[in-house]
Each structure stands twice: as structure tokens, then as C-alpha cells.
Amino acid sequence: MFKVTIDNQQVDVEEGTTILQAARMIGGKVVPPAMCYYSKLRGSGGKCRTCLVKVAQSSAKDPRPMPKLVASCSTPVQDGMVVQNLTSPEVVEARKAIVEFLLLNHPLDCPVCDQAGECDLQDLSFRYGMEETGSEEDRREFPVTDIGDKIKLHMNRCILCYRCVYTADQLTDKRLHGVLYRGDVSEIGTFIQQAVTNNFSGNMIDVCPVGALTDKTFRFKSRVWFLNPMNAHRDCPSCSGNVTAWMFGNEIYRVTGRKNQYGELEEFICNECRFEKKDPGDWVIEGPRHIKRQSVISANHYERMKKQSVIKPIEGIMEDPE
Amino acid sequence: MTNLTSRSKIVSNKKMTFWERIYLPAILGGLRITFGHLFRKKTTVQYPEVQREFSDIYRGKHVLKRDDEGRERCTACGLCAVACPAEAITMVAAERKPGEENLYREEKYAVVYEINMLRCIFCGDCEEACPKEAIFLTKEIVHSEYHRDELIYGKDVLVEPMDPAKRIDVSKRQTPEVLAFKQNKKFKHNR
Numbered sequence: 001m002f003k004v005t006i007d008n009q010q011v012d013v014e015e016g017t018t019i020l021q022a023a024r025m026i027g028g029k030v031v032p033p034a035m036c037y038y039s040k041l042r043g044s045g046g047k048c049r050t051c052l053v054k055v056a057q058s059s060a061k062d063p064r065p066m067p068k069l070v071a072s073c074s075t076p077v078q079d080g081m082v083v084q085n086l087t088s089p090e091v092v093e094a095r096k097a098i099v100e101f102l103l104l105n106h107p108l109d110c111p112v113c114d115q116a117g118e119c120d121l122q123d124l125s126f127r128y129g130m131e132e133t134g135s136e137e138d139r140r141e142f143p144v145t146d147i148g149d150k151i152k153l154h155m156n157r158c159i160l161c162y163r164c165v166y167t168a169d170q171l172t173d174k175r176l177h178g179v180l181y182r183g184d185v186s187e188i189g190t191f192i193q194q195a196v197t198n199n200f201s202g203n204m205i206d207v208c209p210v211g212a213l214t215d216k217t218f219r220f221k222s223r224v225w226f227l228n229p230m231n232a233h234r235d236c237p238s239c240s241g242n243v244t245a246w247m248f249g250n251e252i253y254r255v256t257g258r259k260n261q262y263g264e265l266e267e268f269i270c271n272e273c274r275f276e277k278k279d280p281g282d283w284v285i286e287g288p289r290h291i292k293r294q295s296v297i298s299a300n301h302y303e304r305m306k307k308q309s310v311i312k313p314i315e316g317i318m319e320d321p322e
Numbered sequence: 323m324t325n326l327t328s329r330s331k332i333v334s335n336k337k338m339t340f341w342e343r344i345y346l347p348a349i350l351g352g353l354r355i356t357f358g359h360l361f362r363k364k365t366t367v368q369y370p371e372v373q374r375e376f377s378d379i380y381r382g383k384h385v386l387k388r389d390d391e392g393r394e395r396c397t398a399c400g401l402c403a404v405a406c407p408a409e410a411i412t413m414v415a416a417e418r419k420p421g422e423e424n425l426y427r428e429e430k431y432a433v434v435y436e437i438n439m440l441r442c443i444f445c446g447d448c449e450e451a452c453p454k455e456a457i458f459l460t461k462e463i464v465h466s467e468y469h470r471d472e473l474i475y476g477k478d479v480l481v482e483p484m485d486p487a488k489r490i491d492v493s494k495r496q497t498p499e500v501l502a503f504k505q506n507k508k509f510k511h512n513r
Contacts, residue, residue, distance in 0.1 A: 111399030111453050112430045136508050220415045220430050223400035299404055 002079040003060075006030050006053075007087050019072035019083055020051055024262065031262070032085050033095075033124050035102070035209050036161035037073035038264055044166050045073035048159065049098050050124060054091050057082035069094055092128070099129035105139045106210070107156045115211030117224040117296050120263055121159065140184065147177065147190055148197065150216050150275050151205060155187045158212035164188065164204035171268060172198035188212070199238055202274040206257045206265050217275050218246075218254035225296045227253055232283040239270040244289055245280075252278045258289070378494040381444040381459040384437055385490050386481045389427055394481060395456035398432035402448035402457055410441035411448060427454075435480060439464050439473040449495070458492040 001012045004022050007030040013022045021039070023031045032053055037045035045051075051073045055066040060080025069091060072083070085091055103125060110116040142155035165178050165188070180189040205213050227246040232255075234241045246254045255274050257265040277283065288303040341347060367374060387395050398415035414434040418426045425431075442464075448457050467473050482490050493501070506512055 109428070111397045111401070112428050116399070133508075220398075220417050222415070223404075225404050226400060296404060 002077050002081070004077045004081045004083065006083040007085050013077055015076075017077055018045075019053060019055075019070070019075050019077055019081075020045075022077055023072065023083075023085065030085050032072050033120075033128070034073055034262070035120055035124065035159065036163060038163050038166070038207060039262075040264060040268075041163060041166040041207070042170060044161075044163060046071050048102065048161055050095060050102070050128075052091060052094050052098065054084040054088040055081060056084050056088075095128045096130055099125050100133060102159050103129065103133065104135055105156070106159065107139055109157070113154075113157065113211035114214045114219060114224075115157075115208075119211060120209035142187060146216070147213070148201065150202065150271065152214050152216050152219060153188060154212050154214070156212075157210050158188055159210055160186060160188075161209055163207045163209065164213055167204045167207050168198075168201065171200045171203060199270050199272070200268055202271045203257065203265065203268045205274075206259070209263070215254055215256075215275070217278070221253050222248060225299050227297075228301060229289040229291060229297065231258070231286040231289050233286065234273065234277065234283050236270060236273055239273060240267045241269075241273060242267055243269050243273055243283075245283055245285065247280075247285075250280055252280055252283070254278075261292075376461045380461045381446050383439075383460055383462040383464045384442075384448070384475070384480055385458050385460050385492070386435065386477065387456055387458060387492065388482055388484065388489070391424070392484050392486075393423075393425060393427040394431060395427050395454045396432050396435065397428045397430050397454055397456075398435070399453065401451040401453060405447045405451035407445060407447060408441045408443050410438045410443075412436050412438075432477070435477050437475050437480065439475055440470060455496075455500075458490075458495055460490055460492070 002015060002017075004011055004013055004019070006019070006023050006026060009026050009030060011022055011026050013025060020032060020034060020037060032051040034045070034051045035048035037048075037051060049071060051071055052069040053072045054069055055075075057063045058066055058081060059078035063080075072085075102121060106121065110119070110122065113119070116122065139156070145153045145155070147153050160179065162179065168177055177188060177190040179186050181187060202215075205215050208214075224246065227248050230245050230247055232243055232245040234243075242258060244256050244258050245252045246256065255269075255277065257267060257269045260266055288301060290303060291298045291301050389395050398413045400413065403409075403411040403413060412434070413432045413436070415430050416433040418429050418431055444459065446459050449459055464473075482488070503509075504512060
């Protein structure tokens with residue numbers, strides 16, 4: 001077992017854990033944000049650089065600090081490592097610059113985008129970003145394309161995190177899409193407009209941290225904060241059938257997987273559950289899903305309070321019961 | 323018992339005198355006050371022939387603005403509805419079809435946009451929340467109606483006319499910072 005200190009909090013972790021995973025074991029504010037790393041996708045991470053942290057002490061044996069900020073999602077811990085996340089002004093400053101870089105080519109079309117309200121990049125730029133941009137150049141522009149008949153690709157909004165590529169690689173039996181070209185001109189493309197037909201391809205919508213891949217059956221139907229996310233399940237032959245049903249009154253507007261507090265899917269769901277089953281009769285509604293009160297989705301969203309926060313009302317206000 | 327206020331009066335049942343019983347002095351005193359008011363300056367105006375001066379930022383009926391080319395600015399982003407404390411605003415969005423580029427500014431627009439004027443408290447939060455400078459409150463007053471349905475204003479009432487001469491000027495409602503932002507050539511939409 002390795003002893004790691006992150007933002008003055010100590011945790012014992014297995015050998016081979018990354019700094020990000022160790023921080024997630026502590027939880028709370030020490031967890032660095034991640035745009036490309038996805039714990040359920042092998043090989044993801046190391047691309048967006050939002051999870052940069054400062055290593056003030058490499059290990060117990062070698063107490064020198066690491067010369068540069070490191071990506072916490074792909075750096076394994078050492079015994080006696082001391083990591084600084086929010087306690088280091090250098091990291092906060094670097095993260096500001098990273099957000100600016102991610103937004104260089106990101107269009108300001110949140111009012112149009114279906115992802116607005118549950119977008120990781122929106123949260124990230126709200127928390128760490130600046131109001132102004134330094135760039136005066138035009139953003140790159142691509143036409144809006146279809147990936148299959150159920151998924152819309154807005155390449156303008158893509159931040160090239162490669163999550164969807166790993167999803168297509170690891171979840172489906174045949175790889176049908178990937179990243180074409182290099183650097184500034186790189187884009188997500190299917191093999192000559194080939195439709196993505198695999199039964200689990202819809203998960204790339206949920207995996208996408210921005211609004212680049214969106215559900216065509218939900219396109220411009222409503223804003224996420226007008227809907228009520230409910231836990232629902234059904235007996236599905238191909239997946240677990242545990243989903244979030246986004247309801248408006250008695251109608252189901254869209255179906256997504258269940259996401260944990262880091263915005264990652266708990267289980268991948270099949271396309272039949274996601275796109276075909278929009279009738280409330282198909283589902284067993286369990287109850288409202290827990291939404292952080294800081295989220296805009298929590299507007300008019302009522303759920304039963306956890307017992308803990310009833311007993312300790314002050315703590316319940318101080319931090320989100322998660 | 324101590325008095326709670328100094329304005330309370332103790333009433334007595336004492337017998338009135340002759341002059342008090344004929345009431346004439348009291349009536350004449352009342353008439354003097356009434357006629358005195360005839361020669362004072364009036365506090366009312368003859369609305370609607372005469373109207374008081376409105377503030378430049380008076381918050382009355384809403385308007386959905388068009389841009390300089392006559393396209394609707396609203397993209398049905400729903401921020402006004404989520405900002406509305408009275409939950410008066412509802413909308414339904416739709417995708418713009420090819421050929422409608424001269425009607426709607428962005429690829430999404432509001433097919434239905436309704437404000438329930440009975441619910442609206444004219445706080446101006448929708449105006450504040452709008453990222454597209456589409457909704458503004460104007461000096462126009464919302465008139466009363468005989469039926470509640472008529473006070474749910476749809477796009478037919480709210481969207482400003484296409485004719486440039488009939489457009490509603492809202493420049494006085496915008497702060498100097500907003501006007502400076504609109505001049506900033508760094509942003510592509512200002513070029």
C-alpha cells in the first residue's frame with residue numbers, strides 16, 4: 001500500500017493507482033476535473049490536460065518535486081508522494097489556460113446546444129475559466145453531419161477527447177469511426193459516412209463531455225432543465241435496463257444512462273432502450289434521480305432528502321450529500 | 323392601563339350643546355375643505371388622452387426583437403423561462419429548415435413562445451438572462467382583458483414587426499457595457 005497526500009489529505013492506495021483515482025478515493029474538492037479520462041474506458045486520458053496537478057514530492061525516497069505539472073489521470077502514485085491540486089496557485093493558473101485552449105475552437109452556441117446544462121465544458125469554464133478570450137482568429141467550422149440515423153455530430157463543438165473513439169473501439173465489435181487528420185484540422189469521422197449500427201453505439205452520446213455528439217431523437221425537443229430525471233428500469237435482453245428517463249409530465253423525452261458524480265456512466269445501455277422506448281408504459285419508474293443542487297437541472301426537481309442531512313442540517317447545507 | 327399609542331382618544335358621552343346639535347358649523351366646515359380642494363393643483367391626469375412621462379427603463383409589455391436583417395433573435399434556449407420567478411414563460415423549440423435563413427437567426431428557433439401576463443411580475447429577469455438580446459421589456463402597458471386566455475401572449479403579439487420603421491427601439495435599456503461589447507470587433511458576430 002502506498003501513502004499519498006493530496007491537498008494535505010492522506011490516503012492509502014494500491015500500487016499502480018493513478019493520482020486522479022487516489023483523489024477520487026478521498027473525494028470532494030481535491031478531485032481534479034477530467035474531460036478526457038473515463039474510468040470505464042481502457043487507455044483514455046492524457047489528452048485534455050485539465051487534470052494537471054503539481055507533485056511537490058515525488059516519493060519518500062526521492063523528495064524532489066517533479067519539474068513540470070503532471071496529468072493526474074495517467075501518472076501512477078509513488079509511496080510518500082505529495083500532490084497539490086487547488087492548494088497550488090500554479091495549478092489553478094494552468095487550468096485557466098487549459099480552459100482557454102479548450103475553448104479556442106469551441107463555438108459559443110450554448111443557447112442552441114442540447115448539451116447545455118449538463119455539459120462538462122460549461123461547468124469547467126464556469127469554475128476555472130476566464131470571461132474573456134485572448135484569441136482573435138476565427139474558429140474552425142465544419143458542417144453538421146449524421147453518424148447513423150440516431151446520432152448527430154457537431155464537429156465544431158468537439159474538443160477531441162477521444163472518448164467516443166475508445167467507446168467505439170471497446171464497446172462495439174467493429175470500429176467504425178475514429179479521428180481523421182492531425183492537429184488543428186483533426187475531426188471525428190466515420191468510414192465514408194458509414195452508419196454506426198452497433199447496438200451499443202448510442203453510449204458515445206453520454207460519453208461525450210460536450211455537445212458534439214447528440215441524440216437525434218431528442219434534438220431541440222426541450223432543454224434539460226425543464227425535464228425531470230427519473231430512475232427507471234425495464235427487462236432488457238441486451239443490457240441491464242437501468243436508465244435515467246428524462247420526463248416532462250407523463251411523457252418521456254429522452255433516455256440516457258445513469259451518470260455518477262464524475263459524469264461517468266454507471267452502466268452502458270443499449271440503443272433499443274435509448275432510442276426506441278419512449279413510452280412510459282415500457283418502464284418501471286423508480287423515483288427522482290439525485291441531482292446536485294448547484295446544477296440548473298435541480299430547478300423544480302424534487303427528491304426525498306437523505307436521512308443524514310435531516311439529522312445534520314448544517315452539514316447538509318455545507319456540502320452536497322453524495 | 324398604559325396606552326399603546328398616543329393617538330388614541332377617550333370617548334365620553336357628554337351631552338352636546340345647542341350649536342353642536344344643529345350640526346351647521348360642522349357642515350360648513352366640511353364644505354370649506356371640499357371647495358378648498360377645487361382650487362388646488364390636480365394630482366390625477368386624464369388617461370389615456372394625457373399620459374405621464376415614463377422612465378426610459380420602464381418595465382412593461384415584452385417584445386421579441388428581430389435583428390437588423392429582420393430575423394428573429396430568439397433561439398428558444400430557455401434561460402428566460404428558468405430565470406422567471408413567476409414561471410410565466412413557456413416555449414417549444416424547433417429546428418430551422420433550409421430556406422428559412424432569412425426568418426430565424428440560428429439553427430434553432432421558438433415555434434411557440436408564450437408569456438402569461440397574469441403571472442408576469444415585470445421584474446425584467448428574462449431580459450437580464452437572455453444571451454441573444456432577444457427579449458426586452460418596453461414602455462407599453464399590458465391592457466386588461468375580459469378573458470384569461472387573451473392574456474397569454476403568443477408570438478403574434480410579442481414579436482416586433484418586420485417593417486424597419488415600426489421596430490421598437492430598446493437602445494436606452496442597454497447599459498454602456500453592453501453597447502461597447504456589441505462594438506467589439508474581436509468577436510466574430512460583430513464583424
